[in-house]
Amino acid sequence: MDAFYASVEQAAKPSLRGKAVVVGGIGPRGVVATASYEARVFGVRSAMPTAQARRLCPHGAYLVPRFEVYRSVSERVMALLARLSPLVEPLSLDEAFVDLAAGGSAGTAAEARAVGERLRAEIAAVTGVTGSVGLAGAKMLAKIASERAKPDGLVLIAPGTERELLAPLTVRTLPGVGPATAEVLRRAGIHTIEETVRAGEAELTRLLGKAHGAGVFRMACGVDDRPVVAEREGKSISVEDTFQVDVTDRARIRFEVRGLAERCVTRLRAAGRSGRTVVLKVRRYDFSTLTRSETLRGPTDDPAVVREAAERLLEGVDTTEGVRLLGVGVSALADFTQEDLFAQSERAAADGAPAPEPARAPGGEENEEPAPDRTWLPGLDVRHERYGPGWVQGSGVGRVTVRFERPEDRAPGRVRTFPVDDPELRRGEPLPLVPGLPAGQDSGSEASVPKSPSGGGSSSGGRSSP
Known part of the structure; x- marks a missing residue:
């Protein structure tokens, strides 16, 4: 998926479409989880301290994550992938490998491309967000193809072209080559995959050890026989x-x-x-x-x-x-x-605030309805008794600013400011990104998966790497 968290927020909030959006921790210790492509132009990247991102892109919209929404979108994407093959290996909420051969849905490169394009159209219809599909004969190559396809595209690496494609890429492209391994290779004068192949397996084994050196050499030659493993359980x-x-x-x-x-x-x-x-x-x-x-x-x-x-x-x-x-x-x-x-309790004491306690009625019984949460963080869903659903743009000095808009709106919604303790303002439920699909609908429901998508101009897809 393309800039997944940020893309979901842009789909949900018309006023942010085409704007720089940064999702992650918004406090002084916060870290960027995802940045939209508009924010990346200014140098903002995931895993960057939010304070640094604000210096690079001060005009961006900085939002807290809404993981329940991202999981809902992810479940719909994974349900579509499961229809293609019994072998689907999720790597995260926004990325998965799919073995198309195991599903019998693609026997040739042309058939694989058709499957990929159809998948992109289906995901667009179900989620309203974009992604990129990489197609190749091995996992490493498919992942490289999906990165090259971004944003909102499809790239197929045809058999026989792998070595030519890999040659100019940096060694960090290879699975298992992290900063430490790359530094060892750099000291030996090895910077690209082509130079890795020229160095030979014996030299790589001397530099990196028998198992690691042999593995890096095979990957550099485009040989990746790792299978797609369904339902992998991370430890x-x-x-x-x-x-x-x-x-x-x-x-x-x-x-x-x-x-x-x-x-x-x-x-x-x-x-x-x-x-x-x-x-x-x-x-x-x-x-x-x-x-x-x-x-x-x-x-x-x-x-x-x-x-x-x-x-x-x-x-x-x-x-x-x-x-x-x-x-x-x-x-x-x-x-x-x-x-x-x-x-x-420890954090509350350190901040000079009382430890959290459940709300209780005068008789000592726990209230059926706890006091409403008045923490208004940017990006959170809210609902006002008079103005309906919206989201928090910001808060401070006893006031909270809310923009009232829906995902299906074509124009940005109106902005209003309220006291933080306005009794008519409460936390709200996420609205569906695609009209007609409830936000919490079961992702496995056939009603949520179009059988014959039209594949229109705004088609998109999950990062499926067969």
């Missing part, structure tokens, strides 16, 4: 960064760990998971690697809980000699979240 989700120069400043290290924790939770939520164990990875100046972990009382996808756990783990690691790599991960994954009330 952990993590992110890490390698620094060009060893970092010794403790404040900088702490800042990096916080950012990694935010990015890790973004991936965790994108996968629709939560986790119970937080893991910190530290590679020191001498290449020794330490891992520390902390198991929470229950699974969580709360960025503050993960960040605080990572910071506690960091306190027990000596970094005075320098750090080459930092990583934060979450393991012991689950499909649900159990709120860590103890952690919430």
